[in-house]
Amino acid sequence: MYPFLRENRFERRSKEAEMKLDSARSLKQEFLHQLRTGEALAHRAGPESMAVVERRLVASAAPESPSAGGVAIGIAPTGRAGDYNIGVQVQDQNEETRRVVRYLAKVAPGETVVQFVGRxxxxxxxxxxxxxxxxxxxxxxxxxxxxxxxxxxxxxxxxxxxxxxxxxxxxxxxxxxxxxxxxxxxxxxxxxxxxxxxxxxxxxxxxxxxxxxxxxxxxxxxxxxxxxxxxxxxxxxxxxxxxxxxxxxxxxxxxxxxxxxxxxxxxxxxxxxxxxxxxxxxxxxxxxxxxxxxxxxxxxxxxxxxxxxxxxxxxxxxxxxxxxxxxxxxxxxxxxxxxxxxxxxxxxxxxx
Known part of the structure; x- marks a missing residue:
């Protein structure tokens, strides 16, 4: 279902478990796409939450609205030269943001850093x-x-x-x-x-x-x-x-x-x-x-x-x-x- 993510994890294993900057940027873009199109919210969602996602997408003027979910995604240096994680900053604690965080942690285990920063x-x-x-x-x-x-x-x-x-x-x-x-x-x-x-x-x-x-x-x-x-x-x-x-x-x-x-x-x-x-x-x-x-x-x-x-x-x-x-x-x-x-x-x- 997520060939890009599978390819990315294989690349990390072949490089001694380091995520290079280009790989981190590509993974970040994939996460953003899934966040903005509702794929991350739809992960393991029940009928009610899927309906919420569908209503949001229908109401949006753009198919990938940049203001999705109160979750910001960036590049987080690990402190080891040449190694990076995906940085996730949560600005609003609710069921949707929790579902997104769980999803990101599952598809990229050990490769995400999650921080709650509030408003x-x-x-x-x-x-x-x-x-x-x-x-x-x-x-x-x-x-x-x-x-x-x-x-x-x-x-x-x-x-x-x-x-x-x-x-x-x-x-x-x-x-x-x-x-x-x-x-x-x-x-x-x-x-x-x-x-x-x-x-x-x-x-x-x-x-x-x-x-x-x-x-x-x-x-x-x-x-x-x-x-x-x-x-x-x-x-x-x-x-x-x-x-x-x-x-x-x-x-x-x-x-x-x-x-x-x-x-x-x-x-x-x-x-x-x-x-x-x-x-x-x-x-x-x-x-x-x-x-x-x-x-x-x-x-x-x-x-x-x-x-x-x-x-x-x-x-x-x-x-x-x-x-x-x-x-x-x-x-x-x-x-x-x-x-x-x-x-x-x-x-x-x-x-x-």
Whole structure:
């Protein structure tokens, strides 16, 4: 019934029980297909649950809706060089998600890592002059997030501050030219905190017909800003790198300052993020999951927009945008957009 899965398990046995990255990616795609078409839910289902599956598929505008089941699936490094598992993050505990987890564990025994993370939400103090990455920033309609980095945007001679759409554009409600403040409105200490204007925001796509990849926006910084800015603070990051097995990362954020973490999963698809009343629950694909080191959280509310980066050598990895209620050992998980599509969609390069 599942020739692909049988072939994959045979390949692992022939490679000393290691699942290579290409095999993990293929298996992940097969699981996602089965999840989105209802095959995983239909496994050992009775008449009632099959009827639920059929109603969902009929009601869906797309045959493979990216928002199926509250179960996100990605790549989880095992800690052994060149060996990977399928990472499963459960965001809602109900009979359907339990059935999916049981199914995945049965068809790929010993090859799945399951974590309950709960609901995932976007993350939201003083005046900082010169302006540097890691400080509070925000649109007048939001509380406060983090200035992640400075970028050079095609067609503009001024430097731009990079953060999230939900920080700089108030989750699609802002329009180009809106004032941007540092610190963000929640942290206002003086009346004169405007540093520039909203320039570009990548639209967040509601519903489940299309998955989002990035939550990103830029502020064009006023070139006459008193005190200027220091794009190179503190690590001088101008290169980018992809998330990979064993990669240690850092971030500097408005709330938790500088923290250390490691890549928990990458290429995570079907991730539900709850944007509240403004947009509801959005689906994200190809995301990065990060866990803090030494039992400390990697981020907290207000750290949204932080640049996630490696240190040796310094290179940008992702743009932090959300966090979970819980995770492995009760520790919340942080989520970041991969940096390459962020820069591509805002037509920018890192500046330092």
């Amino acid at each position: 995932v939400r976007p993350m939201h103090t003083n005046v900082a002059r010169p302006l540097v990455p890691g400080v509070s920033i925000g649109h007048p309609m939001v509380g406060a997030g983090t200035l992640g980095a400075f970028v050079k945007v095609a067609g503009s001679s001024n430097l731009h501050a990079l953060s999230n759409n939900h920080v700089l554009a108030a989750s699609n409600r802002g329009v180009p030219g809106d004032p941007i403040h540092q610190p963000g409105p929640y942290d206002h200490k003086t009346a004169n905190t405007m540093i520039g204007v909203l320039a570009t925001a990548v639209d967040l796509i509601p519903g489940d017909a299309v998955a989002n990849i990035v939550d990103a926006a830029t502020c064009e910084v006023d070139e006459s800003l008193a005190g200027g800015l220091e794009p190179a603070f503190p690590y001088g990051i101008s290169n980018v790198t992809a998330p990979e097995e064993g990669l240690a990362v850092k971030k500097i954020g408005r709330t938790t300052d500088e923290t250390d973490g490691s890549i928990l999963m990458f290429e995570l698809r079907n991730l539900w993020v709850d944007y509240g009343d403004s947009l509801g629950v959005l689906t994200f694909d190809n995301q990065i999951a990060i866990i803090g080191q030494q039992d400390q959280p990697f981020s907290s509310s207000g750290d949204s927009g932080s640049l996630v980066f490696s240190v040796d050598p310094p290179a940008a990895v992702g743009l932090l945008f959300a966090g979970s209620e819980t995770g492995p050992g009760g520790q919340p998980v942080t989520y970041a957009n991969p940096i390459d599509p962020v820069l591509e969609q805002i037509h920018a390069t890192l500046a330092f």
